[in-house]
Amino acid sequence: MSVDLDMPVDQRSADRTSAEVLVAAHGVGRSFSVGGWIGARRTIAAVGHVDLAIRRGETLAIVGESGCGKSTLGRLLLGLERPTRGQVLFAGQDLAGLSEGRLRHLRAHMQLVFQNTLAALDPRMTIGEQVLEPFRIHRNETGTVAPPIEQLLADVGLGAALAARFPHQLSGGQRQRVVMARALATEPDFVVFDEPVSALDVSVQAQIIALIRSLQRQRGFASVFISHDLRVVRHIADRIAVMYLGRVVEEGPIATVFAAPAHPYTRALVSAVPRIAVGTARQRVRLAGEPPSPAAIPAGCPFHPRCALAQDVCRVELPRITAVGAGHHVACHFAAVAAEDAAPSTMTATTTVPSAPPRRQAHA
Amino acid sequence: MTLGMAGRPTARIEVEGLTLASAAGDILVNDVDLAVSSGEIVALVGESGSGKSLTALAILGLLPRGIMWRGGRVRLNGTDVTGLAGPHASIRGRQIAAIFQDPQASLDPRWTVGRYLTGQFRRYGATSQRAARAAAVDMLARVGLGDPARILGAFPHELSGGMAQRVMIAGALAAGPQFLIADEPTTALDVTTQAQILDLLEDLQADTGLGVLLITHDLGVVAEMAQRVAVLYGGTVMETGEAADVLGAPWHPYTQALLASMPDLAQPAPPRPISGSPGDRLAAGTGCPFQPRCRDAIALCAQRPPSVVVSGSHRAACHRSEPRLPHGFGGDKTQPQTSGYPLPAAGTSSAERRHVG
DSSP: OOOOTTSOHHHHHGGGTTSOEEEEEEEEEEEEEEOOSSSOOEEEEEEEEEEEEEETTOEEEEEOOTTSSHHHHHHHHTTSSOOSEEEEEETTEEGGGSOHHHHHHHHTTEEEEESOHHHHSOTTSOHHHHHHHHHHHTHHHHOOOOOOHHHHHHHTTOOGGGGGSOGGGSOHHHHHHHHHHHHHTTOOSEEEEESTTTTSOHHHHHHHHHHHHHHHHHHOOEEEEEESOHHHHTTTOSEEEEEETTEEEEEEEHHHHHHSOOSHHHHHHHHHSOOOOTTOOOOOOOOOSOOOOTTSOOSSSTTGGGOTTOOHHHHHOOOOOEEEETTEEEOOTTHHHHHHOOOGGGSTTOOOOOOOSSOSOTTO | OEEOTTSOEEOEEEEEEEEEEETTOOEEEEEEEEEEETTOEEEEEOOTTSSHHHHHHHHHTOOOTTEEEEEEEEEETTEEOTTOOGGGHHHHHHHEEEEOSOHHHHSOTTSOHHHHHHHHHHHTTOSSHHHHHHHHHHHHHHTTOSOHHHHHTOOGGGSOHHHHHHHHHHHHTTTOOSEEEEESTTTTSOHHHHHHHHHHHHHHHHHHOOEEEEEESOHHHHHHHOSEEEEEETTEEEEEEEHHHHHHSOOSHHHHHHHHHSOOTTOOSOOOOOSSOTTOOOOTTTSOTTGGGOTTOOHHHHHSOOOEEEETTEEEEOSSOOOOOOTTSOOOTTSOOOSSSOOOOTTOTTOEEEOOO
């Protein structure tokens, strides 16, 4: 695999902007109904109203905190979850309108890779059997003949000897490679990675990031990379969508969003990421409180109770997502203010913390 | 116990030569030295199997069954507390508190926060239920939980992860400990909540002069929180020193590789993996544990445990490392560094090399 892994992600994204849209979400929402037998029946809107487009060969990162709906959105994009509102188009076809057979046919072209590899693999099947299984299942759909197992394992950096082993005999990093080999076996056009490296040690996490980057480049599949870790997505995605309580609050080219986050929530997220910058001062936007439950989404802008910029309008009116730059969209009544001035000192309710270790003397 | 500069008593945990083995005889923690004084945050960093959590549990006297104590001492303010168990163990429990990664799992799901916290305060000196409740209310406010009355009546499942960790911190501080061992306290939390909990730990540490041993795999957290750091691999301390030195100018190939493998927003280059997995290591006593994964390994590394390079408080256990000054500090003009990791040279002015093992 002679791929230049050091090439910055930003340089790759330029030529993708003209590619054909492969997966599109139009006003997609998913609500779940809970309770009802004892106590009041409530509706939880896991995903509120999302518009997204993923072009061929492109990687879109979806980030946000627990409960923001990012995993549900990933399942909606794959047709594994039916939207209660809006539609998801794959290569122009509405997934909800397809018959089981048609959907099954499309499934060979879209795959899901998620965090818990022990759950994803069958403990009683050998690694070889599991990697070859998609060829058996999708034989009629793809008409492809399985390449030798050695080849499939080598593509993800594994030795052929592992084919005869069982999942519990592998390390976490090896299992994630197996899951990837299986997901990519049928040469899918679209892959959703749901926190694929969160459970791994740092040194192994970097291996899987490098593998995903090289596979993206070799195979050219479009992908969605769901993560709570902004540091990881920075090196994998072309674009990023930031979710808060079921809605995309900011979306744009990854370098732009990290360099100049326009939504106050994105700015808080980016500034909360610990950095290994010894001896340099930096400012942290402290975000008070925790995300409210999706069962009780605040009126107006869902972020307003935690937002230092919030005004009256934010409490009553949901901000529309609007363009603030090339391919850069933000849902905030004060996006211009937020983008213009990245200095948190203007945000009245936040504290800035200059940090230059050692920050506290033992006995000052 | 001596008095610190601010008139606060300076307390100290000292771990010396801690060596732990599994029932099968594998050395899990090998000759670990570590010290934490009141008023400082010391980070213990490592991947799976590095022995960082076992070291913490050994200090707490909470080693799981099947872990054998092969050697070493734990001293608290000069007193040997190594063998303390049973009723004597409370000496340690009072002065060294601990919080862990999954706060929800540490709380009994059948107990309200109020029952847990008042229980903690009763155990550690509150003379009545009423006094214990008042102390619990105060403590909840101190750890940043507003509306203490509501929190006291809540069950663990009604708390968010961040709130549960704050409750754990409140319970840990009930005895008025001198030390807090925080084992991956923010790993399970979202990034904004993580920042809040780290801020809280820092504030509490500054207010009370608490000594904190922070166990983490996240070098970003170390850079932001710790004054000193010890980096573990395969149960052995690979490098230790001031956090600014170890992270700013690491000597050990493992520390260098770990830093390079960590994705960092301040760093435009993608993370560089370390080959193999943390399970790949040489057994203690045979060589350097990191040898199987080290790009710089020479034949000696598989044959002899690494010698220790020392300069001031900065030390590294490596046959090939040598002290390097941080960028911008001049450097040693007489010894131009031609390669990334120069071979140890004799007569390095401020450093010495010791052979151990």
